[in-house]
Amino acid sequence: MNDGFIALPPHGSIARGLELEYQWVGPPAPAPGAPTMVFLHEGLGCIELWRSFPADLCARLQWRGLVYSRFAYGASTPRPHAEPFPSDYLERETLDVLPRVLRALGIERPWLLGHSDGGSMALLAAANDPGSEHYAGIIAIAPHYCVEEVCIAGIERARATYEQGGLRRKLAKYHRDVDSAFYGWCDAWLNPRRRGWSIAGQLQNITCPVLAIQGVQDEYATLEQIEAIQRHAPHSELLAIDGSGHLPFLAFEERVIEAIARFCQQT
Numbered sequence: 001m002n003d004g005f006i007a008l009p010p011h012g013s014i015a016r017g018l019e020l021e022y023q024w025v026g027p028p029a030p031a032p033g034a035p036t037m038v039f040l041h042e043g044l045g046c047i048e049l050w051r052s053f054p055a056d057l058c059a060r061l062q063w064r065g066l067v068y069s070r071f072a073y074g075a076s077t078p079r080p081h082a083e084p085f086p087s088d089y090l091e092r093e094t095l096d097v098l099p100r101v102l103r104a105l106g107i108e109r110p111w112l113l114g115h116s117d118g119g120s121m122a123l124l125a126a127a128n129d130p131g132s133e134h135y136a137g138i139i140a141i142a143p144h145y146c147v148e149e150v151c152i153a154g155i156e157r158a159r160a161t162y163e164q165g166g167l168r169r170k171l172a173k174y175h176r177d178v179d180s181a182f183y184g185w186c187d188a189w190l191n192p193r194r195r196g197w198s199i200a201g202q203l204q205n206i207t208c209p210v211l212a213i214q215g216v217q218d219e220y221a222t223l224e225q226i227e228a229i230q231r232h233a234p235h236s237e238l239l240a241i242d243g244s245g246h247l248p249f250l251a252f253e254e255r256v257i258e259a260i261a262r263f264c265q266q267t
Contacts, residue, residue, distance in 0.1 A: 026058030040118030046074030119143025215244030
């Protein structure tokens with residue numbers, strides 16, 4: 001399958017045309033009838049920053065996978081510097097962009113695997129699909145359902161490292177416009193108007209299978225972020241990984257892949 005760019009015209013709450021880079025991963029001949037796993041990256045992520053995890057997971061499952069860089073990230077359309085992300089930018093990407101990406105590439109009823117901001121997107125997608133007609137299941141890694149003080153503190157530390165340390169130079173290797181990517185994420189989360197953001201009221205609408213994974217030592221969240229998912233959607237399964245921070249799929253890749261494989265194969 002070819003990789004490249006998806007061209008999306010303005011639509012709904014997204015007022016500009018977008019070009020989003022994408023990549024197919026997985027075995028050349030997936031298992032017959034196997035679904036597709038769609039990967040939704042974190043707030044400073046992109047295709048490359050997943051490393052080998054999507055390909056390794058899809059090889060284990062014998063599924064095909066789609067990885068794409070969201071608006072403002074990787075080689076995708078940058079965010080204009082004068083246009084900050086609105087407080088509901090995750091909702092807009094989930095409801096106005098994600099379905100069009102799937103239609104453009106002919107993907108029907110995939111599993112969604114999201115990390116951090118991408119995990120919140122996966123939860124939002126499932127919450128707005130109560131009959132599970134469009135999404136078969138959700139893997140949410142270090143998702144956010146609300147804004148915690150530890151998250152704000154973590155983002156403030158990241159901003160200081162970006163402006164005074166080496167984070168900008170590191171991220172510049174991966175993003176077409178690194179300031180667009182960083183400040184779009186940072187400013188949206190640190191905006192005082194976002195402090196009350198929460199999708200708790202929507203979690204009860206989720207009916208598809210959900211596995212929520214989080215590092216116990218996550219520097220951006222407490223375990224409340226995944227425990228709340230199970231409170232509102234009791235059929236959800238949780239995996240807390242001691243010794244891991246915000247990137248358990250990199251720090252404990254084999255363990256995370258095996259947990260996801262078992263979960264997907266038993267549902």
